[in-house]
Amino acid sequence: MRNIKLTIEYDGKRYLGWQRLGDSDKTIQGKIESVINQMTGEKIEITGSGRTDAGTHARGQVANFKTNTELSRPEMLSFFNRYLPSDIVVKKVEEMPERFHARYNVKGKQYSYYVWNDPIPTAFERYHSFYVPQELDLAKMQEACEKLIGTHDFLGFSALKKSKKSTTRTIDEIAIEQEGSMLHFTFIADGFLHKMVRILMGTILAIGSGDLGLEVIDEVLTEKVRKAAGETAPAQGLFLDEVYY
């Protein structure tokens, strides 16, 4: 059987998230599977690199599936982009060795988070950023990011109550770029726990606005209690940029 890897871009606004829920048509996975079934005549389940929440976007989500279709890669690519809704785009179709698995083989991921920081809102980026009208202290937020970089148990910065699996992750980079009124945060790590980027963002922003002090980071990393961290920043500002294998 062939093992096909897809690189997928989507605007998550209209969807309940990546993962198919029963027969629901409101998930990215569900939409893609239904086009694959139409394309191959096979009933195929795809494996994503991981879930994304309702409303979260992706520039480079990855999934794979096994198929017996004889369609060429360019034929599949054009079939996908002809039949998928316009807010889901398959950017690449690749042929992989049989052992490739989109979730098990993940080595790391990059996420972006966008904050529109201006007294005046934005008409164009309103569904692709989180609107924060208050002034933010960029230097304080940089310090917060420095403290988060490295290998830590991030349980307190996740939506998990407890976990049998390890909740230790290594963050390689958190960068903040200012592009006019837009703040662009980039996170690179070997993995992220459930809602981790959004809770980190909520905490970083609360530090930037002065609602929380810098010491909260050490506190949450040591005590591993979600309660002390900031609120979960909304999904609409979050983009899965790239999955590393």
Add this chain to the structure above:
Amino acid sequence: MRNIKLTIEYDGKRYLGWQRLGDSDKTIQGKIESVINQMTGEKIEITGSGRTDAGTHARGQVANFKTNTELSRPEMLSFFNRYLPSDIVVKKVEEMPERFHARYNVKGKQYSYYVWNDPIPTAFERYHSFYVPQELDLAKMQEACEKLIGTHDFLGFSALKKSKKSTTRTIDEIAIEQEGSMLHFTFIADGFLHKMVRILMGTILAIGSGDLGLEVIDEVLTEKVRKAAGETAPAQGLFLDEVYY
């Protein structure tokens, strides 16, 4: 009476265009007037710098209105952005001399047009650009722009059949910038005729794809017949950037 100037940003996707049509609620003008009436208790009509078509966007549309309200400019600004739908944003409220008129006093305008030029579509910019998958000859399009710059009778590049008023306009600049797969066209002129930017864009793109030759430009400028020009490019790629006074 006070004379108030507004600078307005809007995502035109959901609207029938700038100009109010009877009592329709599906126009930008209608939405803004209804918030002004709510804010001032007066029944006020606003004057825009000009219309924009259904689906066209603006980063800097300008309008003015006369009012007796005693609200301060910051109070008006925050009232607007609290009560307008999130796809219409008032960016600036200014106090003007009595004689200022948003349409009569226009000295020039800048428009942008965005073309997504890639075999793969875009999930994020699909409502803010025109998707052209065919290869485009950038050098040929540059030449076409050079030919359009200057003072000409643009009747043949407009949706007007004929006109009692002058249809001569001066284009100061047409620039093409490439930002990844996005082509960004900028037009600056002392004025634009109805649908002129979209017909110019349709023609420039037809020259870029090889469907029309460069000679079509002189032909349309001389013979002033719309038929010879390219098709009207869709409204969704068009942005009114700035109005000069």
